[in-house]
Amino acid sequence: MKWVVTGANRGIGLELVQQLLARGEHVDAGVRSPDDASGLAQLAKRPAGAATLRIHRVDVSDDASVREFAKAIDGRPVDVLVNNAGIIGKMQSLEELDFDDMVQTYRVNALGALAVTRALLPNLRKGEARKVAHISTGMASISDNTSGGAYGYRMSKAALNIASKSIAVNYRGERIISVVLNPGWVQTEMGGSGAPTPVSESVTGLLRVIDGLTLERSGLFLDYRQGDVIPW
Numbered sequence: 004m005k006w007v008v009t010g011a012n013r014g015i016g017l018e019l020v021q022q023l024l025a026r027g028e029h030v031d032a033g034v035r036s037p038d039d040a041s042g043l044a045q046l047a048k049r050p051a052g053a054a055t056l057r058i059h060r061v062d063v064s065d066d067a068s069v070r071e072f073a074k075a076i077d078g079r080p081v082d083v084l085v086n087n088a089g090i091i092g093k094m095q096s097l098e099e100l101d102f103d104d105m106v107q108t109y110r111v112n113a114l115g116a117l118a119v120t121r122a123l124l125p126n127l128r129k130g131e132a133r134k135v136a137h138i139s140t141g142m143a144s145i146s147d148n149t150s151g152g153a154y155g156y157r158m159s160k161a162a163l164n165i166a167s168k169s170i171a172v173n174y175r176g177e178r179i180i181s182v183v184l185n186p187g188w189v190q191t192e193m194g195g196s197g198a199p200t201p202v203s204e205s206v207t208g209l210l211r212v213i214d215g216l217t218l219e220r221s222g223l224f225l226d227y228r229q230g231d232v233i234p235w
């Protein structure tokens with residue numbers, strides 16, 4: 004299958020590429036700075052079997068960069084797009100909020116994913132599986148918000164969640180599946196070393212859930228473990 008993964012330089016994105024290549028998949032990986040993507044460069048040296056890896060430059064917060072990225076993928080079919088690139092922004096109380104930082108967080112986490120999906124729609128239409136998996140967070144669940152705070156991050160990912168639902172509704176007729184996934188609290192630069200979930204475990208779960216997606220499940224917010232539905 005043909006996959007596109009954004010934010011593939013490190014963390015969940017890099018692990019997604021690693022596990023996909025080990026399965027023999029074809030991956031177009033998007034990173035902000037290909038020259039600094041040493042982890043991906045290592046993977047590119049030894050893809051398993053028929054697997055292929057292409058590395059592209061993309062800053063998802065810049066629509067011109069996203070269009071260049073889509074151009075590089077060059078009309079080829081895409082089976083699964085994983086909108087993984089994300090930032091956490093500043094963690095501040097209401098009194099201290101930095102609105103510019105919040106806007107940038109929204110631009111990356113919500114608009115960035117939307118821009119990539121829009122640019123790759125022609126490729127998804129040529130694909131067989133036609134899946135768009137957005138990496139969201141349990142922190143975007145309004146029902147599960149018991150600790151408050153994280154205004155910029157929670158708001159940006161809640162916006163991503165509703166965008167995913169709109170894509171699911173609007174493109175159902177074309178068999179395009181769109182979901183948001185909670186990857187757990189993961190040991191990456193963003194999650195920190197105190198996170199309980201190893202990145203390999205999160206990604207194994209995410210891939211299992213993505214592999215099992217059907218049109219009936221399109222529009223849902225799903226957990227990485229067993230694909231359980233998370234309340235909005």
Ligand SMILES: NC(=O)c1ccc[n+]([C@@H]2O[C@H](COP(=O)([O-])OP(=O)(O)OC[C@H]3O[C@@H](n4cnc5c(N)ncnc54)[C@H](OP(=O)(O)O)[C@@H]3O)[C@@H](O)[C@H]2O)c1
Nearest residue numbers: 010012014015035062063088089140188189191192193194
């Ligand atoms: N870790 C967790 O506990 C956790 C929990 C819930 C959700 N998530 C979500 O999972 C996804 C991956 O997170 P992670 O933990 O792997 O974080 P990470 O280690 O901080 O990696 C984030 C990746 O996103 C890339 N990125 C950031 N801004 C970008 C932009 N404007 N354009 C393109 N790429 C950009 C980064 O690129 P550079 O390497 O160039 O900086 C990096 O490769 C994020 O969407 C995050 O919100 C993570």
